[in-house]
Amino acid sequence: MRDRYNVCQSIHLPAQTGSTTVLERMRRGYTREAYLDLVQKIRDIIPDVGLSSDFICGFCGETEEEHADTLTLIRAVGYDMAYMFAYSMRERTHAHRNYVDDVPDGIKQRRLTELIEAFRESTGQRYDSQIGTVQLVLVEGPNKRAPETELVGKSDRGHRVSFLNVPIKHSFEADGLQNPKIGDFVEVNILKSTRASLFGEAVSRTSLSFFYKNCASSSATAES
Incomplete structure (x- = not known):
């Protein structure tokens, strides 16, 4: 990818959350630390790469501390684009069979607003860095x-x-x-x-x- 000009220098790297404990409940198969290590490896190879991601807030049992982990991940990575949603339970899923959708809608919406604000803060810096190029x-x-x-x-x-x-x-x-x-x-x-x-x-x-x-x-x- 680094050496092929006909491939866009952009990678979609879904995180879903910045909390390792929430990732475990989601059965995502990786940790926060492993995700950040992968981001660093990608940027070591392609320094100017554009990164996009997906995030969910308010997953079953999500605490304020776990939500804060997602905010710090967004700021640490500095994404170019992200798709962010408040969690909603889907039938016939692992979460539906094993967990309770127990985060109130009002808290989900507040956390979603905080995710968007953190993203805009970090992505703004990415956009500003393009001035003069x-x-x-x-x-x-x-x-x-x-x-x-x-x-x-x-x-x-x-x-x-x-x-x-x-x-x-x-x-x-x-x-x-x-x-x-x-x-x-x-x-x-x-x-x-x-x-x-x-x-x-x-x-x-x-x-x-x-x-x-x-x-x-x-x-x-x-x-x-």
């Missing part, structure tokens, strides 16, 4: 907030990036100035972050191979 963006279409003037796409990390829809050159083809189209790869100079998305200036249309042979190393240097 050049990112490869796959164009997905018009930005719904400004469909007449802006395009939006995803970076290699899975970050949402918007930019003005203006004619730009191609990196290596002499086809003049053209507006990017859906499916095009565009080099975008990141100018600002909303801590949930990025905005930048489109530099040129390009290709995966050209970008990673000519631009990615300089972008990584600027970011570090």
